[in-house]
Amino acid sequence: xxxIAVQLYVIxxxxxxxxxISLMSLAExxxxxxxxxxxxxxxxxxxxxxxxxxxVTQHIQExxxxxxxxxEAVHREIVEPESITAVLxxxxxxxxxxxxxxxxxxNAQLFGSDVDEQLVNWTRKNLHELAQWHIGDYLPPSEFxxxxxxxxxxxxxxxxxxxxxxxxxxTEFHRIMKPKGLLLLTVSSLREDTANxxxxxEDKRGMVYxxxxxxxxxRSWVKRQTVIPHYxxxxxxxxxxxxxxxxxxxFRGFFRNxxxxxxxxxxxxx
Numbered sequence: 447x448x449x450i451a452v453q454l455y456v457i458x459x460x461x462x463x464x465x466x467i468s469l470m471s472l473a474e475x476x477x478x479x480x481x482x483x484x485x486x487x488x489x490x491x492x493x494x495x496x497x498x499x500x501x502v503t504q505h506i507q508e509x510x511x512x513x514x515x516x517x518e519a520v521h522r523e524i525v526e527p528e529s530i531t532a533v534l535x536x537x538x539x540x541x542x543x544x545x546x547x548x549x550x551x552x553n554a555q556l557f558g559s560d561v562d563e564q565l566v567n568w569t570r571k572n573l574h575e576l577a578q579w580h581i582g583d584y585l586p587p588s589e590f591x592x593x594x595x596x597x598x599x600x601x602x603x604x605x606x607x608x609x610x611x612x613x614x615x616x617t618e619f620h621r622i623m624k625p626k627g628l629l630l631l632t633v634s635s636l637r638e639d640t641a642n643x644x645x646x647x648e649d650k651r652g653m654v655y656x657x658x659x660x661x662x663x664x665r666s667w668v669k670r671q672t673v674i675p676h677y678x679x680x681x682x683x684x685x686x687x688x689x690x691x692x693x694x695x696x697f698r699g700f701f702r703n704x705x706x707x708x709x710x711x712x713x714x715x716x
Contacts, residue, residue: 467493467500481506485572487540491565495539505542512601512632513546515704519630519712520597523698530554530596534622536582536615537603540565541573548576554596559588585611586618595623599630602708605680608655609647620694620715629695629713632705636683651690652683687711 467489479486479502486492492500499508521527530551535544538558548556556577560566561584569579582588584607598619604612619629636652645654655678684700691697695713704710 482545484545484576487565487568487572491540491568492542494562494565495542509542510546512543512705513550515710516543516547516597516599516601516630517550519701519704519710520628523628523712523714527551528553532595532624533557533597534559534590534595534599535577536598536600536619537561538566538569538579541569541576541579543599543601544577545573557590557595586614588618588622590622592621593624595627597628597630598623601632601705604631604682605634605708606677607680608678609649609653616691616694623715625715627715628698629715631691631711631713632708633682633687633711634680634707635702635709636681636686646678649686649690652686653680653690655680682709682711684709 474488481502486502486505489500492505496505496508499505520530524530527550531553532555533547533551535541535547535556535558538544538560539562541558544556544558557580558566558569558577559580559582561582563581566579566581569577573579580589607615616629623629636654643654643656646656648654657678687700688697691711691713696716698712698714699710701710701712
């Protein structure tokens with residue numbers, strides 16, 4: 447009985463999400479939203495990158511908040527912002543964060559990279575003036591040259607890929623970052639109330655994750671499964687980030703609640 451109730455709940459949630467997105471899409475046919483002179487992606491694309499936070503206002507506000515977090519972290523570490531010449535948004539989606547950083551570093555080359563071809567194609571068509579957009583793979587290598595980037599940031603990416611992929615990308619980031627370059631990653635902080643949870647993976651230093659078994663998003667998710675083999679929910683402790691990621695980079699800080707419940711990990715290439 448409990449299993450049937452859970453399945454029914456999942457079905458109802460899926461139908462509710464689908465109906466909500468359909469209504470938004472219909473409304474935006476007659477009034478296509480823009481921000482700062484550039485289009486806002488349609489509701490189905492917004493849902494792919496922010497789950498339930500799909501309104502235009504939420505899309506703009508959350509992108510602006512993340513961009514402000516990135517800007518402040520960079521300015522804490524780099525005395526001369528004008529020295530920044532190349533920035534990569536890793537897992538850029540449809541440009542939710544990067545669109546707010548064009549004015550912060552007007553002289554820098556901005557790049558966005560994502561595995562979702564549908565999202566990248568939308569940014570190439572609609573936000574081509576803001577950055578160069580690249581379709582990436584789930585695992586390295588990337589197409590960037592060695593020591594070519596001053597800053598790499600990833601918002602809500604390492605929260606959803608497993609440890610093998612994380613390790614591979616950290617090595618790749620180290621290859622393509624300039625000396626003294628900054629790497630900024632948001633993570634879900636490992637909570638104290640998770641001791642009784644049965645994790646699919648657990649590292650004693652404080653990194654755990656579960657595979658998503660009941661993904662409640664629209665049908666576009668089925669297409670994404672061919673791109674992302676293992677979509678997970680991960681949590682990281684400060685100890686894990688400092689001991690594991692800090693073995694490759696200089697660990698600069700673990701700032702809790704930097705973006706809602708997510709912490710910001712700041713690393714520097716030595």
